[in-house]
Amino acid sequence: MAGAVKLELRCPKKVDGIAVDPEPDWNFSTLLSEINSLEEKLSVSSKFPLAFAKTKSRDIYHGKSIERNSRAFIMRVSVDEMEESSQSLTVAKRFHCDDIYLSDDSEDESLFELQSDLMNEVVAEEGALYEVNYEHHIDIKEEIRIQVSAFETDIIKEIETSNSAFARVEKYKEARREMDRKLDLQYQRKVAEALDNHLTAVQRDHELKSQIEERRIRSDAAYEEAKRREKALQEEKLRQEKVKAEAEMQAKLRAEEAKRVALEAEKKAAKEAAEREAAEASKRIAGGVPPLEGDSSEAVNAPPKGSGSKKPQLAGNLLRSAENALKLEEQRQQKLKELDEVNKSLKSCSNEDFSSFERHIGRLVRQIRGTRDNVSGKASEIIKILNNPRCPQSISVAAFVKKVVSHCEAPDNAPFASSYVIVLVTSQFPHAMDLLLAEFHGACIYTVPKHIVYKKSEFESKEAYYKAIGYRENDGQIESTNDYLKRLESYMKLYGALVQAEVNGIRNLHGLEAGWAWLARFLNTAPANMYTAVALNTFLQMAGFGLFRKYKSQFNKILEIISGNFLSALKAREEPGLKPVIAEIQAYLEDKKFIIEPEGRSLQNYLLSSVMVPSESDY
Structure with missing residues (x-):
């Protein structure tokens, strides 16, 4: 074909991370394997199991479907026809549908007009073969649309199932929170009661110990008072003895001080005399100290x-x-x-x-x-x-x-x-x-x-x-x-x-x-x-x-x-x-x-x- 028309699907190009972009030039076995791989990825990547399961093998070669053969299509003619056409033999041409690019939402007749123009330029046999190939592509396109529609339906159902599951989980979490709150209140109430009982018991023990301690303090105070009086009497006696000894010591020190003053006066007088004597001696003795x-x-x-x-x-x-x-x-x-x-x-x-x-x-x-x-x-x-x-x-x-x-x-x-x-x-x-x-x-x-x-x-x-x-x-x-x-x-x-x-x-x-x-x-x-x-x-x-x-x-x-x-x-x-x-x-x-x-x-x-x-x- 001299030209091509791009066909696009009527579904989102990417669903849950999986791109939907079929290539019309694939063969059917490749397309089937790709769809199966998409189903497997969807099952693995989905947060919840799929709500549907495939019950029928994915084989679209029924009804008007034509079994594909990898061999080339060969056209033969009779001897009479050969004479009329002045050709001894027409070599068969191989036709493949792999190069045709389909689009999902292209409904206009531009493709047909293009094809009709092309058909005028070829022989009748080639036109018939092209018609067969075109019908084959139409069937493949319809089958792809059916599969994509089913795929969209499954995805929508899965999303609804997921939302429902999330709602149930949130409801369950709220119920658990309420239950935990009630349990916490009940536990706090029990702890408060236990603490109140404990404080009451401690207070009773403290009051009892305080009474015992007060009695002991009064007893010790009486004993210490008696001991203090006795010690005061002894200290007074010792103080009097100490004062007496200090007085004697001070008297001795005063006497010693008087002696020292007298001795210093005596030394001063002796010093003056010694200085005079030393001055005279220094004149008489040469080289002395x-x-x-x-x-x-x-x-x-x-x-x-x-x-x-x-x-x-x-x-x-x-x-x-x-x-x-x-x-x-x-x-x-x-x-x-x-x-x-x-x-x-x-x-x-x-x-x-x-x-x-x-x-x-x-x-x-x-x-x-x-x-x-x-x-x-x-x-x-x-x-x-x-x-x-x-x-x-x-x-x-x-x-x-x-x-x-x-x-x-x-x-x-x-x-x-x-x-x-x-x-x-x-x-x-x-x-x-x-x-x-x-x-x-x-x-x-x-x-x-x-x-x-x-x-x-x-x-x-x-x-x-x-x-x-x-x-x-x-x-x-x-x-x-x-x-x-x-x-x-x-x-x-x-x-x-x-x-x-x-x-x-x-x-x-x-x-x-x-x-x-x-x-x-x-x-x-x-x-x-x-x-x-x-x-x-x-x-x-x-x-x-x-x-x-x-x-x-x-x-x-x-x-x-x-x-x-x-x-x-x-x-x-x-x-x-x-x-x-x-x-x-x-x-x-x-x-x-x-x-x-x-x-x-x-x-x-x-x-x-x-x-x-x-x-x-x-x-």
Whole structure:
């Protein structure tokens, strides 16, 4: 055919995702297989099973249907016809209906007109064959329309069935919701009733317990009232005894204060006389030690090199120390002894346990570190404990001095920080300084300073001598010399840090004047040996910087005496153990380490007076 007409179906082109677009050029077997596949897809993709089933095989070759043959159609003619047409044989032509495109809704006669025009151009046999082919296509088109109509009907029925099923499901869901709501209301009602019953029972139990508790409280209150009255009577009795003991202690302290004032007046007068005498002596003796500033306890002119000197020798020439130093030591030890006796009487007549205050003080002393906030904070807390009326001041002061001195041996001890705390505390409690020094003298004889000479005839054994100079005995054995020297060094570190501790606005009761006096007494009385060398070296390392800043050239002359007399005497002993100490002292003198501030002295360059002494804006 020269032209073609497109036919379209009267149904939707796509139903439930399946396209309906038959191709007229298909053969019948292909069309049937396609329709069957559409039915299978519809059955699979549908939410509900199909409401119809195919009962008859899909075979449209009946009635006017023509059985198709894949062979070509052959037309034959007789011999007569061949002669008339002057043709011996006409070759048959093959006709196929596969190329004809049908349309569902094309009802006009354009196709027929086209076909009639074409038929005029062909022979009669071809026209007859074309008519047969056309009828065949009409039958196929009708059959397709029937099948599509049935398909549309099935789809509509399926949609109606689905809508009906959805309606039933929604109705069922609504019924279930109503039933659940009713069940929830019933359950909530039961829970509320059970909760009400439980609360009622709890309330009854609470009322019963409240009644029992009220009776018990009344009973306990009566018992506590009786106990309180008894305790009040005991406390009143203890208070009276404590007031009596405090009065006695205050009387002793006032007497001691009067003695101290008289002693200071005596020392002042002696100082003036000693200054006059030293001024005259300095004119007569060339190269001697200059007069000591702030000390009136003894003559301080050192002899020149190689000359002898008269030194106080006590206890059968065994004890070497300055007489005034021994007197001060005796006075301080007597104060400490009296304090211990008072504390024993207070503890014996009191039922209270003061050990918690002592432990608190010990803990604060162990926590002292070389920082500004730490030193000011620990000093303030210790002062609060010493002012606490719940603990007698004599007990807390004794605990403070003992803990400070015993903490010297700790590896984490900060000597300079501890010395600042001591100055701040003793500025509020002056009598605590003498008690602290008494503890120092008991722990280390070289803080006096004094030295005990060993004589075999005077001591039962070498161990007895060691005990006399401060060696400790553990489990029946005397500690080693190295351990003793380490303890001696730790005590001298704190003592040297104490005498040079300076706090702006606060007077150090045992300051640089006492350090200068200690150095002069030490050089005038102490022999040169291992113990005195360690004590002198440690003292210079800690206090030399402060002494040099105050006494300048006078301190340089003292160092010359140390280099010429003491150091020479140490070298003359030729003991192997003395070599490290000699080297340290010699390096200290030669390198002038006394002009360098020792580590830890400045407390991070902060003046403690701004913390402990209120400024004008604070008043």
